Amino acid sequence: MSSPISGTLAALCRHPVKGFTPEPLPDVALAPGEGFPFDRLWAVENGPSGFDPAAPAFIPKQKFTVLASLPRVAAATTCYDEADGVLYASADGLTPFAGRLDSAEGRAGFAAWLGELLGEEARGPLQVVQAPGEHRFTDHPQGQVSLVNLASVRDLSERLGVEINPLRFRANLYVEGWPAWVENDWVGEALKLGGAAAQVFKPIVRCAATHVNLKTAQRDLEITKALFDNYGHMYCGVYLQVTTAGRIAPGDICEGPAAADRRA
Numbered sequence: 459m460s461s462p463i464s465g466t467l468a469a470l471c472r473h474p475v476k477g478f479t480p481e482p483l484p485d486v487a488l489a490p491g492e493g494f495p496f497d498r499l500w501a502v503e504n505g506p507s508g509f510d511p512a513a514p515a516f517i518p519k520q521k522f523t524v525l526a527s528l529p530r531v532a533a534a535t536t537c538y539d540e541a542d543g544v545l546y547a548s549a550d551g552l553t554p555f556a557g558r559l560d561s562a563e564g565r566a567g568f569a570a571w572l573g574e575l576l577g578e579e580a581r582g583p584l585q586v587v588q589a590p591g592e593h594r595f596t597d598h599p600q601g602q603v604s605l606v607n608l609a610s611v612r613d614l615s616e617r618l619g620v621e622i623n624p625l626r627f628r629a630n631l632y633v634e635g636w637p638a639w640v641e642n643d644w645v646g647e648a649l650k651l652g653g654a655a656a657q658v659f660k661p662i663v664r665c666a667a668t669h670v671n672l673k674t675a676q677r678d679l680e681i682t683k684a685l686f687d688n689y690g691h692m693y694c695g696v697y698l699q700v701t702t703a704g705r706i707a708p709g710d711i712c713e714g715p716a717a718a719d720r721r722a
Contacts, residue, residue: 463714465635474538476501476595477524485707488654488700493594494630501595503585511590516599525667532675601697605631613638626668633712641696650713653704661693
């Protein structure tokens with residue numbers, strides 16, 4: 459029998475505010491039915507989104523300030539301190555912001571700060587909304603945790619002749635050591651992730667958010683076109699659903715299904 463396809467967890471990232479700065483983590487505890495810790499807890503409405511915190515439901519990302527529609531969002535650097543509950547934000551030419559997004563005052567303050575950054579590019583009015591309970595502002599209502607295979611990103615980079623920053627894909631988990639694109643064949647399969655386990659839910663269809671250079675806040679690559687032209691799809695990464703609780707950290711072994719066990 460073939461051995462499981464083994465890789466290594468290279469990095470963990472969270473995005474406390476949807477669309478904003480990825481934050482690397484030293485470790486994280488995953489659990490079934492729970493969102494990735496401190497990931498996409500808040501989002502900024504770009505005009506009324508219809509989100510109701512009393513009856514939270516999936517809202518399309520186009521309703522929020524995200525890179526797909528507003529590349530200038532990448533000009534903001536944000537960092538959430540979970541110990542004191544404060545979000546810090548900075549951008550060239552603006553006074554830094556610090557405030558608690560679990561307070562009405564803090565949410566209003568961040569929306570005003572962001573309004574200065576985006577100016578007329580935002581439809582507005584801007585308003586920060588908070589995810590209640592286990593709700594998360596993910597791009598798919600059942601996409602609990604996102605994972606990107608770094609070999610797949612490198613393969614695309616080689617075909618384009620440019621180095622692509624994997625953080626463009628805004629994943630929670632980045633894995634090294636798997637063959638390129640093997641993850642697209644694993645829908646429904648079980649993965650072992652350090653001390654946790656998960657099932658692959660579906661490949662992630664990419665959008666114009668990946669076109670944005672995170673350093674310049676400008677669109678400089680047509681990633682979606684490149685994916686389709688080179689592979690006939692627009693996938694990069696997969697959504698996972700956690701099946702067994704456990705703690706994971708960079709350096710942990712990530713095992714996919716054995717080659718002989720993979721489904722046609």
